[in-house]
Amino acid sequence: MSEQMTAANKEKLVSDLKVVIADTEELLRATTGMAGEKVGELRERLGVRLRDAKDRMLDLEQALVDKTKAAARATDDFVHDQPWKAVGVAAALGLALGVLIGRR
Template sequence: MARKKTASNQDELLNEFQALVRDTESLLQQSANLAGDQGEALRDQIRNSLDRARSTLHSAEEAVMERGKAAVDATEGYVQTHPWQSISIAAGVGMLLGMLITKR
């Protein structure tokens, strides 16, 4: 249950971060109308902020991918070392799901 909540929170965080990047890009395009040194300074700040945001997002995506890969590797290792237990667990889960589906 805690893992699902963590994964959901990570997904929400990534979605919000992507929205932030899109909004910043939109702001950058809209700031093109500003003239002079102030406008250019603002655009530079927005570009730097956007670059940092993209870098952070990329790092977060890599971390999530690595954790997912580690979970898959751990599951494969368990199934290979305990094949009969894995089959029993899968059969039990299948039976439970079958019972729940037939009751509806």
């Protein structure tokens, strides 16, 4: 995956993967009673791919959590190292948002 993918895109991807996994599990449950060689092979392949997708989703989710924690730590370090700059940035953002909201 690209390192440039935003956190929102990653969260959306994790959410979409969870939906696909849930749908696949439901499909596997629904076809439990069906007989036939092709159905059996399909169920086996779906089972393998489902396990792989779950593993990838967990890895992606963990990477997202790790990056979020790292960003929070970096922000915390910046605020502790340069508190007046942080106050200035927050005030500037507040002013800009106030002006934007005030125009509506």
